[in-house]
Amino acid sequence: MINDLRPPAMEPAELIWRDGVPESARFGDVYFSRDDGLAETRYVFIERNGLPGRFAKLDRNSHFVIAETGFGTGLNFLATWAEWLAQRPDDQDHAILHFISVERYPLALADLEKALESWPGLQPLARELIENYPPLIKGTHRLVLGGGAIRLTLCFGDVLDAWNELEFVADAWFLDGFAPSLNPDMWLEKAIHQIRAHSQPGTTLATFTSVGRVRRALADEGFEMAKVPGFGRKREMLTGRLPTSEEVTAPTVGTDPIVIIGAGIAGAALARNLAERGVPVVLADQASGPGAGASGNDQGALYVKLGVEYNDQTELAATALCFSQRFYQRWQGEFWYPCGLLQLAATDQEQDRQKRFLERSSYPENLLAAVSPTEASRIAGIPVQCEGLWFPGSGWLQPARACKTLIEHPLIRTIFGFKADTLRWTDNHWVIQASDGRSLRAAKVVVAAGHESTALAPVPKGQSLRLKPIRGQVTRIPADGCRFPDVVICGTKYLNPAYDGSAITGATFDLRNDNPEPTPEGHQENLDQLRELLPSINISEHIQAEHLEGRVAFRCATHDYQPVAGPCPDNNEISRTGVYLLTGFGSKGLVWAPLLAEYLADRICQQPACLNTRLARRVETGRLYRNQLTV
Numbered sequence: 001m002i003n004d005l006r007p008p009a010m011e012p013a014e015l016i017w018r019d020g021v022p023e024s025a026r027f028g029d030v031y032f033s034r035d036d037g038l039a040e041t042r043y044v045f046i047e048r049n050g051l052p053g054r055f056a057k058l059d060r061n062s063h064f065v066i067a068e069t070g071f072g073t074g075l076n077f078l079a080t081w082a083e084w085l086a087q088r089p090d091d092q093d094h095a096i097l098h099f100i101s102v103e104r105y106p107l108a109l110a111d112l113e114k115a116l117e118s119w120p121g122l123q124p125l126a127r128e129l130i131e132n133y134p135p136l137i138k139g140t141h142r143l144v145l146g147g148g149a150i151r152l153t154l155c156f157g158d159v160l161d162a163w164n165e166l167e168f169v170a171d172a173w174f175l176d177g178f179a180p181s182l183n184p185d186m187w188l189e190k191a192i193h194q195i196r197a198h199s200q201p202g203t204t205l206a207t208f209t210s211v212g213r214v215r216r217a218l219a220d221e222g223f224e225m226a227k228v229p230g231f232g233r234k235r236e237m238l239t240g241r242l243p244t245s246e247e248v249t250a251p252t253v254g255t256d257p258i259v260i261i262g263a264g265i266a267g268a269a270l271a272r273n274l275a276e277r278g279v280p281v282v283l284a285d286q287a288s289g290p291g292a293g294a295s296g297n298d299q300g301a302l303y304v305k306l307g308v309e310y311n312d313q314t315e316l317a318a319t320a321l322c323f324s325q326r327f328y329q330r331w332q333g334e335f336w337y338p339c340g341l342l343q344l345a346a347t348d349q350e351q352d353r354q355k356r357f358l359e360r361s362s363y364p365e366n367l368l369a370a371v372s373p374t375e376a377s378r379i380a381g382i383p384v385q386c387e388g389l390w391f392p393g394s395g396w397l398q399p400a401r402a403c404k405t406l407i408e409h410p411l412i413r414t415i416f417g418f419k420a421d422t423l424r425w426t427d428n429h430w431v432i433q434a435s436d437g438r439s440l441r442a443a444k445v446v447v448a449a450g451h452e453s454t455a456l457a458p459v460p461k462g463q464s465l466r467l468k469p470i471r472g473q474v475t476r477i478p479a480d481g482c483r484f485p486d487v488v489i490c491g492t493k494y495l496n497p498a499y500d501g502s503a504i505t506g507a508t509f510d511l512r513n514d515n516p517e518p519t520p521e522g523h524q525e526n527l528d529q530l531r532e533l534l535p536s537i538n539i540s541e542h543i544q545a546e547h548l549e550g551r552v553a554f555r556c557a558t559h560d561y562q563p564v565a566g567p568c569p570d571n572n573e574i575s576r577t578g579v580y581l582l583t584g585f586g587s588k589g590l591v592w593a594p595l596l597a598e599y600l601a602d603r604i605c606q607q608p609a610c611l612n613t614r615l616a617r618r619v620e621t622g623r624l625y626r627n628q629l630t631v
Helices: 037-047 051-057 075-087 109-116 120-132 159-165 185-197 212-220 265-276 312-331 348-360 373-380 399-406 450-455 520-533 589-605 613-618
Strands: 015-018 021-024 063-068 096-103 139-145 150-156 172-175 204-207 224-229 236-241 258-261 281-285 341-344 369-371 388-391 412-416 420-426 429-434 439-442 445-447 463-465 467-478 488-490 502-506 549-558 564-567 579-583 625-627
Touching: 021 109, 037 051, 037 075, 037 204, 051 063, 051 075, 063 075, 075 096, 075 109, 075 120, 075 150, 096 159, 109 120, 120 139, 120 312, 139 312, 139 589, 159 185, 185 212, 212 224, 212 236, 258 265, 258 429, 258 439, 265 281, 265 399, 265 412, 265 579, 265 589, 281 439, 312 399, 312 589, 312 613, 341 373, 348 388, 369 373, 373 388, 399 589, 450 463, 450 467, 450 549, 450 579, 467 520, 502 520, 520 549, 564 589, 579 589
Parallel strands: 063 096, 063 172, 096 150, 172 204, 258 281, 258 445, 281 412, 341 488, 445 579
Antiparallel strands: 015 021, 139 150, 204 236, 224 236, 341 388, 369 388, 420 429, 429 439, 463 625, 467 502, 467 549, 564 579
């Protein structure tokens, strides 16, 4: 047993294998029936919750939510996914199955793979789960599977913490781990109270156990409980349902178009996310095409700088990094190149920071690992003079191409050359007026226009939004003028591997410079700091700053350098709802965009949120509003 793990690493389950069946060394119970685990799952959870008929009756664009108290090997989840496909073979009807599960001792990836080999009929689904299985770090992980039809919210940690912090309402519960020998009365009482809090009239439940105190506790919370025949050698089990006076209809996603202002990586990721949920989108931008602003560079690194302490801010960054790595997988080789990334401790300050980071936190090696200069040199393919952190799942993207690819969907309509000037509530709609006289009308609008969002987002009189532009200049270095690494290098500057005859380095950080054109001084700053970071790259003497090409973009940052995603606050001055903000990504837009697009789409579609309440508070819009000081 591993007892000295520092956060955020999770202690994995320790298994004993008997005749191919995994058994918990900690608790002494098997993960599934030795006779027929899949048949048991179908009988106890799927059939006793009436899922086949309920799945079949769902309307298009609706969603169904199942919550589970222990993920284990994922067998229950995979069996439910298979049943969903059996009842809903049309993958274009945009109905979504949300499956929410908690696991205190998650299986290591190798153990998960071995356990699921027992079910050949589930292998295509098992393989997709394995390929998306998150690193074993504490927190909430959203896995988007089955082309978006299946959304697994997998929480590594304590079940009571998860139910306290997650926002969802379950249609059905899979209750496991309720054995009296494992759970004291106080735990059981709190758990069942949370189960009721996340339920609604019509919610059903099923559990292996038939213990009287479990049945009584659920009945006390309002569930109509019944004992029914168990599976195999188990004589009885429990089912339950919250009573309702009428048939419950699953919620559906609205089909009115949502207008998104801004076609950078934030707007493009959100447009794609909504479209894949069946929501039509109108994407408008003042430029002539997508990715024209801060998302327009030829290369961009996928990285974050994780905090020394594992607090909410660090957890949000780690969650976003893991989600983005999974999100971009399907476009590998198209605009995503997961070569890995080295974050070097190139200064005394960064060496001290990384030292304290490694002393106070522990991460699984498939997310990050500390490397010596020798190891870093081997990984990079060039001599590296300092230690650092190795992120094997990261890499680099072509941001402009990513934006273009993401918006290629039949439910996304684009309008370019549309410079939005005002946003007003008129005749029960939001009206976006452009400078050339054109206008757009919508019940819901998302402002994802970077630092220009301040001109559009509704702001009460006497207040302002704390958003600011930061000028960043990148430099293109020709491939014959430098020795390039095999992976992305980050430090005081970043350097990407060579692609199509050159590589991008940068970027400057200019708070008080509004020059939209590249300058020789900016190129020289990038070259000088790159030489300090990587002396071995041997930048050729004929590379002169005044002859180099580059690009300037203005990244949008908030006052606290944390991103923002959510509805604009409702108050007396602005009494209408339906306007959302998605911005403030700074230089980490490629990491933030996928997760926060997923979160904002959850909110817009009124589906279970992929962020728990602690992390959601980190990105809420209300913190941006401040009263203007008058003289």
